[in-house]
Amino acid sequence: GESVGLHLPTLSVQEGDNSIINCAYSNSASDYFIWYKQESGKGPQFIIDIRSNMDKRQGQRVTVLLNKTVKHLSLQIAATQPGDSAVYFCAENIVKGGGNKLTFGTGTQLKVEL
């Protein structure tokens, strides 16, 4: 299928290693952040979220770190597996009109090498 990862920054890791994907967000007023995984030909899949009153949140094999001082997010994936290969997007929440309009970052292509 057609890749969503054309012209995106690429991170290559060995199977079993830990992966760290970084994201700089734009709006200091954003108060909610989400990481999505997108495989070719599919929609973004929710991985983990974090609110601005936290600086770390852990899920299954994933950890998100938030540094509001420098407007930086990171996604850590432990023991990376071939199934983790995809494009990863961070998204920030800009609340407007009572909704949760998301602004997405550029995206990072993660390639897991066997």
Add this chain to the structure above:
Amino acid sequence: GAGVSQSPRYKVAKRGQDVALRCDPISGHVSLFWYQQALGQGPEFLTYFQNEAQLDKSGLPSDRFFAERPEGSVSTLKIQRTQQEDSAVYLCASSLGSGISNQPQHFGDGTRLSIL
């Protein structure tokens, strides 16, 4: 499954034709969003509904784009007089709550629109 469903998955139209894209959100989800995703880029917000009310349409690129959700469930994105720059993947997302509840949006697999 119980996820967001979009149809058709692929749509090819000639320049100048009108198209309609359908989204079935997760049952019971109050909020519904449309995004446009160009190749190699992240999704970009188009419009947002809370139930049947369209609360934000600031991302619609022109008045050729129109969205509706008349009964607060299924939504349709219509593009009139399509142009080549409309070619993209159109994603629909829904979330359970609204306002400042900050609940994650769950996406469908999108409609890939190609304008010839």
